[in-house]
Amino acid sequence: MEDKAFKEAIFSMAKYCSYQDRCVKEVESKLNDSGLASNVIEACIAYLTENKYLDENRYASSIVRGKFNQNGWGKIKISQFLKLKGIPNDLIKEALNEISPEAYWDKMIKLAQRKASSLKKGDTRTNNAKTFRHMASKGYESSLIWDAINEVNSDTDDY
Incomplete structure (x- = not known):
């Protein structure tokens, strides 16, 4: 050598x-x-x-924390990013489990609220679709996105 x-x-x-x-x-x-x-x-x-x-375990954890906290990415997008970097699936799952369900839900609600408030008042279906696409592009799961959108819509209906 x-x-x-x-x-x-x-x-x-x-x-x-x-x-x-x-x-x-x-x-x-x-x-x-x-x-x-x-x-x-x-x-x-x-x-x-x-x-x-x-240390790929440390790397995966670092990426998950950074991409979730700083970039607002969801688990799907973070997982795809780590797969492209050659990180094994078991390490990806372990690192993603470090995100608490409460923090994940809170991030989704804030993202849905921010997107909804940036849209012009008008057709709710169109605005919901735009919010859905935005959140899906951030890597959140579709069933959770709809739950978040519905919660944000019900909160705005109360006022």
């Missing part, structure tokens, strides 16, 4: 992984782009994993 190339790769990838959580696929891609031999890439990934620079 190229000792100098390995040491340089370890140094740069440790720095890359320390900046923010990374998945194996991201590190592998970066190492491939630098033109390293496959055995050096494998050794580098093994070293980074052993020394906790790379």
Whole structure:
């Protein structure tokens, strides 16, 4: 194995992984782009994993928290994002379970209220459809979306 190339790769990838959580696929891609031999890439990934620079469980949890809290994404969109990053399904499910049902519902209600208030007063069916599409694009489950829309509509009917 190229000792100098390995040491340089370890140094740069440790720095890359320390900046923010990374998945194996991201590190592998970066190492491939630098033109390293496959055995050096494998050794580098093994070293980074052993020394906790790379931890896909930690990565999945971090992504779930960030995408849910900061971007307002639903479980479907977060799951698809993590699948594209090569995260195993069992880790995805485990990470998604960190979102409390109450927080998830509250986020959905706020999203539905925000979208509903941004629409012109008019045909309720059209506005509901627009709200549904918006929330579906954020990755929320369709049955939960309709429940949230119905709750928001019943809250506005009380006034």
